[in-house]
Amino acid sequence: MAYYEDIVYDVNGKVKCGLCNAGIINSSHSIEIHLNEKTHKHLYIKRLMVQNSIWLNGSQKHCVLCNINFETNLQSHIDSFSHQNVTKKVKSLVEKDGSWLELPHFISDKGAIHCLICNKFIEYSSQSVEDHLKTTHHRRARAIVLQHYNGIFSIEGSNEDLWCKICRVCLDNYIEVIFEHVEKKEHSRNLQKIKRLIEGQSIDIETFLTDPIEDKAYCNKCDTKVSCNVDNLERHIKGKMHNKEEKSNSN
Ligand SMILES: [Zn+2]
Ligand SMILES: [Zn+2]
Ligand SMILES: [Zn+2]
Ligand SMILES: [Zn+2]
Ligand SMILES: [Zn+2]
Numbered sequence: 001m002a003y004y005e006d007i008v009y010d011v012n013g014k015v016k017c018g019l020c021n022a023g024i025i026n027s028s029h030s031i032e033i034h035l036n037e038k039t040h041k042h043l044y045i046k047r048l049m050v051q052n053s054i055w056l057n058g059s060q061k062h063c064v065l066c067n068i069n070f071e072t073n074l075q076s077h078i079d080s081f082s083h084q085n086v087t088k089k090v091k092s093l094v095e096k097d098g099s100w101l102e103l104p105h106f107i108s109d110k111g112a113i114h115c116l117i118c119n120k121f122i123e124y125s126s127q128s129v130e131d132h133l134k135t136t137h138h139r140r141a142r143a144i145v146l147q148h149y150n151g152i153f154s155i156e157g158s159n160e161d162l163w164c165k166i167c168r169v170c171l172d173n174y175i176e177v178i179f180e181h182v183e184k185k186e187h188s189r190n191l192q193k194i195k196r197l198i199e200g201q202s203i204d205i206e207t208f209l210t211d212p213i214e215d216k217a218y219c220n221k222c223d224t225k226v227s228c229n230v231d232n233l234e235r236h237i238k239g240k241m242h243n244k245e246e247k248s249n250s251n
Pocket of ligand 2: 063064065067082083
């Protein structure tokens with residue numbers, strides 16, 4: 001079992017096994033020996049099981065994803081159609097939701113999925129993922145993150161209304177309304193237009209998107225604020241000031 005993915009070279013050219021966190025002499029022979037060492041193989045299998053939600057159950061192995069015990073070879077179960085199928089299902093659920101769930105990857109993850117926005121650990125099974133995505137807590141957390149990336153704010157002094165800076169419209173403060181609004185063609189088109197305009201122009205809209213009272217983008221090149229809408233940004237980017245050659249570049 002020779003897997004080279006864990007062999008890393010640090011800045012000084014020293015070789016290390018990232019999985020075992022152990023230094024190795026820099027020769028292909030030593031690397032080969034390390035990859036075949038018992039301790040390395042043991043950790044490798046342990047991680048493979050964590051990544052696939054498989055646990056030892058006495059002499060048997062238990063796959064949480066497939067909800068079965070099996071005695072066959074670990075890799076052949078992982079490669080099996082049914083196991084691949086559930087894995088795909090979970091991954092597509094997570095992706096559709098916005099990829100806020102982190103599937104277990106390291107041994108230290110102990111086979112649990114981490115929800116980054118709820119900061120909660122859940123079992124790596126398709127049922128618990130489905131259940132978690134439906135909870136009000138998760139949906140609320142997702143709505144808040146969505147707001148953050150979409151320039152949507154609560155209106156000061158009101159719990160009932162939200163304001164979308166991008167589209168300049170009021171929205172009712174319901175999770176469903178937020179989800180619906182950010183998926184609307186008009187909203188994403190408006191946001192994409194702005195993002196495309198400022199690409200490579202060293203114009204920053206982070207504060208505009210996250211600070212309720214900021215209505216301007218910041219141009220790092222000109223050290224000035226620009227009203228954050230398509231017309232003004234376009235005018236600024238095509239304008240004299242923004243297109244002036246930097247002194248250090250001109251001969
Ligand atoms: Zn190793
Ligand atoms: Zn399985
Ligand atoms: Zn969550
Ligand atoms: Zn909008
Ligand atoms: Zn500028």
